[in-house]
Amino acid sequence: GQKLTMDSALKLLLIKSANDIAVAIAETIGGNTDNFVAQMNAQAQRLGMNSTHYVNPNGLPGKGQYTTARDLALLALIIKREFPEYAHYFSLEGVTTGKKNYANFNMLVGRFDGADGMKTGFICASGFNQVASA
Known part of the structure; x- marks a missing residue:
């Protein structure tokens, strides 16, 4: 396997x-x-994300896994407030690893002052989804 920072x-x-x-x-x-998923669930409860339960670390559909837009908004707010040193990750226009370049397909990034992309996604069960802030 490949090693990454x-x-x-x-x-x-x-x-x-x-x-x-x-x-x-x-x-x-x-x-x-x-163990990591157990930590995720403990943190979700500590943060007041009472309508969230994780069964895997990547957010793909899984039996018993659920969340709400409210809980994800709460998580985004707390990340921005308590971990400002990670803010730059949410407004990246792309990333290069090795010889590969990956563009950020989030249409907010780089187009609106103060807007960040936080996280986009798509799964068939829910369709397109996004957590963003400005």
């Missing part, structure tokens, strides 16, 4: 929606995905 992994996770990288980050931080 955490910086590159986070960029790929946010720009490319790299679900495999979400799993790799979970295994690196939590030791395994089950």
